[in-house]
Amino acid sequence: MDLPVALDAMGGDFAPRETVAGALLARKAGVAVVLVGDEARLREELAAQGGELPVVHAADVIGMHDQATEVRRRRQASINVAMRLVKEGEAGAAVSMGHSGATMAAALFTLGRVPGIERPAILAEIPSRAPSGRVHLIDAGANADVRPQHLVQFANMGAAYAKRMSGVQRARVGLLSIGEEPGKGNQLVLETHPLLADSELDFVGNVEGRDVLADAADVVVTDGFTGNVVLKLAEGEARILFGWIKEALSGSLKAKLGALLVKDALRELAARMDPAEYGAMPLLGVRGPAFIGHGASDRRAVMNALLRARRMAASGLVEALGAAPRP
């Protein structure tokens, strides 16, 4: 029987309304969810939305303006309670749309690291021309400054994720750089290249910014600074381009008429590019599935995050990364 997914129902800009609504949608789609947060508040929200879900009470919540390090002393914060449910085998995964730094800190502090992984990293899936329809970008923001061996660990985690979660049997791993030749890059990339070339991975060498969304690699490895810039630029550019397209299609009567005919096709494409489609990003390298979502997540993002969290819990990925199964 599946363990439920623990949702930090107090985290996110629109919590608990959207978290509860997303959880109810996920429940309808067959995912067992347990809400974590202020019990009275959550029961009230459930009643207002006419739904039922189990609730685990958490008296405290880390706000967006708190320091991530607060998770160490505020043990009753909802994000800590959610992680403890995973650690204690009461939940199969944890999801939060709240403070990203606090979620990472809580995961690291409560779940601990997988042996052999010095630095857990965030994996982002971005729509691309790769056969699986997406590129797996790691690290998308957990570690701003890293060393070469960390990038090798990221590469291994990214390939394992692509295999178990996206069905990519043998992921092509590319190292993000500023030229295809092994001699191109910053110091970090120059030192990492030979390590990846010597690894058991299907290393395809350096990939450039223009290759990220092309069919050059299934996994793109980079430091968390560059990766976070890439992720947010990719999302931001799609939004801005679709905005410009909308403007262009209201420029003339002819274009306006055409727009009526193409809008369904374009809406579908825009939805595919919407980050809410993926819901949340896993922090890989901790001993349990832990997902970090956008603060601005709506119910659809929350639902998709819960669906992915359940899939990752069932995939055995954490164990495949080297963590012994929990007793």
Added chain:
Amino acid sequence: MDLPVALDAMGGDFAPRETVAGALLARKAGVAVVLVGDEARLREELAAQGGELPVVHAADVIGMHDQATEVRRRRQASINVAMRLVKEGEAGAAVSMGHSGATMAAALFTLGRVPGIERPAILAEIPSRAPSGRVHLIDAGANADVRPQHLVQFANMGAAYAKRMSGVQRARVGLLSIGEEPGKGNQLVLETHPLLADSELDFVGNVEGRDVLADAADVVVTDGFTGNVVLKLAEGEARILFGWIKEALSGSLKAKLGALLVKDALRELAARMDPAEYGAMPLLGVRGPAFIGHGASDRRAVMNALLRARRMAASGLVEALGAAPRP
């Protein structure tokens, strides 16, 4: 009287056909151009295209697979001859679509640096929602590893360029990072933030990947590794999105009909996103306007590069950056 722009006519994947064709187009648009390269070959190409332009002979050319450092000993290479024309006051600017590293090395070696600038940097203009229609990204690839004071120098050069070339009187300068708060970023960003805050620039703080194409800043400052990834991702994503749109608009009969009506509007937008629109990127911080173009440049890119080079020569930007005018 305007000095001509020296074009390394042997540089680029489609040289000399496209370089000569682009130079003839620029000549028609009123730009004085001098072709630099193998004289016999260039005269032949000019005759084939039915045009006339002055030619300065250069016996050698740095190929795409040569080392950039070769410019030091191959003094007769076309890129070196072009830079010498600028240095000696025979040309107002130099443009090359050839080996980027060699172009940078030749500019640095022959022209030298502007006082106060330790590291020349590449400035890229990318279409954005800023009032000038573009964001000025610096460094777009010249320096993979830099120190905080270099970023401050980049910021000053970017603001001066935005003012003289794009008419932005007081450029808002943003520091590319992974969070808006001053405490977010990698070590380089954390150390650079207070330096920019203390500068005379209109520093708007950290900007994130999602802000680059939004109206958050006129100048975005970053190291050459991140900047090059950003530039190439922005270009690559636009290309891939337009490809997906094309596919989406041929999916159904309805969409196909609509596509006929919207294609002009979309084509205009795609053209605006095309890097050929800007032609080439200036290397700022050397004592003379030097432009580096895509190897794959076609005649339109060459023409646009020559137009921009002429504008930069006339703008007094190099002198404004602190170089004394050449005698």
